Amino acid sequence: MDRSDALDDPRLTLAGLFFETHDGLTAHLSRRLEADFGMSHQTFEVLLRLARSPDQRLRLSDLAAQVTMSASGLSRAVDRLELEGTVARVACPTDRRSVYAALTDEGRARVDALLPTHLEHLEEEFTGPLDAADRADLERILRRLRDHVNPEAVRASTFADDAVPR
Template structure:
C-alpha cells in the first residue's frame, strides 16, 4: 500500500475550515426548518426540487440523483412526506417499473411558507458574511469540487 500524501498545514487548515463550516451551516438550516416547518433540511430539498420540476413531478430515480440521496434514503423521505400529504407517488407511465413523486398543493403551500425563513437563515449564516468577490470564489470552488467528483465517478 503506497504512503498517503499527507496534507500540509495550509491544506489541513482549508480542509478543516470546509468541514466545520459546512457542518455548522447544515446544522443551522436543520434547526431552523425543524423549528419553523417541522421538517429536516433533506425533506425541504426534496420539496424544492419537485417544485422546480415540470408539473411538480419527477421520477424517483431522478429525484434521488438531484438531491444527492441514495434511493433507499429518498424512498424513506418520500414515504414520510407522503404521510403528511405533501407528496404523492404514482407509477411512471413510460416505465411501469418506475415511480414518480409529485408535489401536492398542500406540499407546495408548506414549502412556500417555509421558504422565507430558510432563505433568511441562508443569508444570516453564509451569504451576508461574504463580500461579492468571496461569494464568486465560493461559487467557483463549489463548481470545481462538483466537476472533479463527477469526473472521477464517470472515469
C-alpha cells in the first residue's frame, strides 16, 4: 500500500480472474484428454474446428486463425495429425498456394468417440457450477469480448451462432 495502488485496479482483478480460470480449466481438461485419449487440448480444438466446418475441411491459414495459432505452429500440428491418420492435406483446386486440412473418416470417428466424454468433463469442470442465467450472461459477455478481440472469427465463426441472446 505504498505507491502503485494500481495493483488493486479492478481491471487487473478481473483479468487475473479470467486468466486464472482459463488456466485451471485447461489444466483439468488437458490432463483428462491426455489420460483418456492421448491428445492435447490444442489438437482437440483443431479436430473440432474441422469437424464443424463445411465438408470437414478448412484452409490451413483459416484454421490457424480459428484456433489462434501461428501458420508455422499449425503446419506442424497438421503434420502430426497426418501421421496419425486423422487429417489429410488436400490441394485447393482454385488456388494452388492454399492447402486444405481435411478430416479423414478415422479422424471423424475419433472426434465422435471423444465428444461424449469431453462433454461430461466440460459439465463437471465448467458449466456445472453455473445456473441457466449465469450461462446466458457468460455467453452474452463472451460473444461481445470475442467479437472485440477477434473480429475475424465472426465470418466462419465459432459456428451456427446468430443464436442471439434472446
